[in-house]
Amino acid sequence: MFDVLAIASRNLLRYRRRTLLTLLLIVIGMLAVLLFIAVAGSFKSMMVGQITDSVLGHLQVHRKGYVASIDNLPLNLNMKPQMVAKVEEALKQNPAVETWSPRVKFGGMFSNFAETTSIRVNGIDPAREAATTPLLPGRMVDGEKAGALVGRGQIVIPLLLARGMKTGVGDTVVVVATNRDGSVNGKTFVIRGILEGVTGPGGRDGYVHIDDARELLRMTEAEVSEIAVRLKDFSRLERTNGQIKQALEGLTNKEGKPALEVHSWADLSPFANLARMIDLMTLFIKIMLVSIVLVAVMNVMIMAVFERIREIGTIAAIGTPPSRILSLFLAEGLMLGLAGTVTGMLLSLAAIFGINVWKPTFNFGQQQNLVMAPTIAAGDVLTIAALVVVVAVIASLQPAWKASRMDPISALRHV
């Protein structure tokens, strides 16, 4: 094997310029793929982090049918205290769950006593909400970021609403809502802070204390619209989602059907489509890399066989077994792939390191100066590396096969 590799490496060095050009193509391909995976991956993680850590949480538990009619924020699909207790028990039992936050959600009218507009109100337990969505306080553009997000009698409103209604921190406003029985109730709040949206100034979500929400809706018991769940390890999302679904399967309604539904952030956010698009683009870039390596290596190997026909005839005539002739050319493809992979990998890792040192910033919606910190998993690097090497060997297979099947007499006569 060593002999085959030694001869293969010398044959590659024989046509230095051509080998270098082929290597360059492989290296550029690898660089493009690994950098894209690292940058797009970090962008995706950052955005997913923004969405899960400041709004949605990693998972949400609702009563069956709630998500289908979530635009109406139906109060008749809230979870009763007994049901909430069972959900909390199931969450407590799961070691992957870090914390959770119960929310009461409803639609209401927001008034500054002169004008009125609609608002989606989230009644939250400030401490538990901050633990479940730790980036939420950071979205406060006006008002004290420190301390509880909202206290009793306070409201945090979205930037869009504050601008439109010309209200600011410290102003008194009134929120009017219709409860489940159809009676209209109102409650005054003092504006505690103003929040920017995750993806821009849009969004009509305000936050009040959960007890104020229940009071406004005149709930007789501690109902909950949704429970947002935060996991210890985001990478275990799918598995934990399944486990929680399984744990809650036993809770059925009067018809004997599951009474609850569990959704991951991806089921609830349109950004999941963008994330899927990034994954799709990554796949296309990988396909491009495979094509580049395939064409580049196949081209160089076809040339190598064509230029060495007499040499192939000679080694075949003196008794070199066809399998060894095959391995000689496969080894050239393998070494091209390996050299390109190692160089491409080192350059890509250096580039990723360089970007992390440089720390370029970018804006995403209202999020200013987000630092791009590309990272790439060792698994991704190894997968791409293995892909390039395997494709390089596959690309040399046809020329190598042709060389091994060559008739020595015709090959020796070749001019």
Place this chain on the structure above:
Amino acid sequence: MGLVTASNLTKTYRVGDIDVPAIKGVNFAIAASSFVAFVGPSGSGKSTLLNLIGCLDHPTSGTLKVLDTDIATLDRRAAARFRGENIGFIFQDFNLIPVLTVFENVEYPLRMVQLDGNKWPAEKRRARVLRLLDAVGMTDQADKRPDQISGGQKQRVAVARALVSQPKLVLADEPTANLDHDTAYRILELMKKMRDDFGTTFVFSTHDPKIMGEAETTFTLEDGRLQNGGSHV
């Protein structure tokens, strides 16, 4: 019984729809340790005959036995193995491998052709190559590449390569055609010396009347037929 025996041997090539006979029912026998030349003008069938003896081609009809093996029974893989173990080749254009040094070119058959690695361990292999290089007077050029030596030196290396695996038969197709007269004679002298030293049978082809006189046995081919009746001396 000869080392090589041919009986009513024919070889016909098909070119388009036409059958072109290259060898027409020849009979001959070549004794072990002999120094034999196939001579004749271009197109007389010399190279075809050497290709058949070298198991590079199959006869159309008749029998050709090399070392008691009917070469018609050898498939591609078996033929390669048979050549590697029993036959050495010397080519008109030397055909050394350009990326290997002189030493490595001579060593090549022992490393890449012989599948039985134990037969030629590194030390034994090195000793064998050095002995051959010494025999052909190329020891001091061992580290040079083929493009750094002359045509005569290349053919010396080719002779050493042909003999390194101790074959019983060496076939040389026009081995002196690309050499000047003096060098050609020196190569023939070298081949004879190798025959004397190692007992190897040398069979070569030539169309040069001066060179053919160096052979101990000469078979004259004309239009695919042996003119001297195929006898051997």
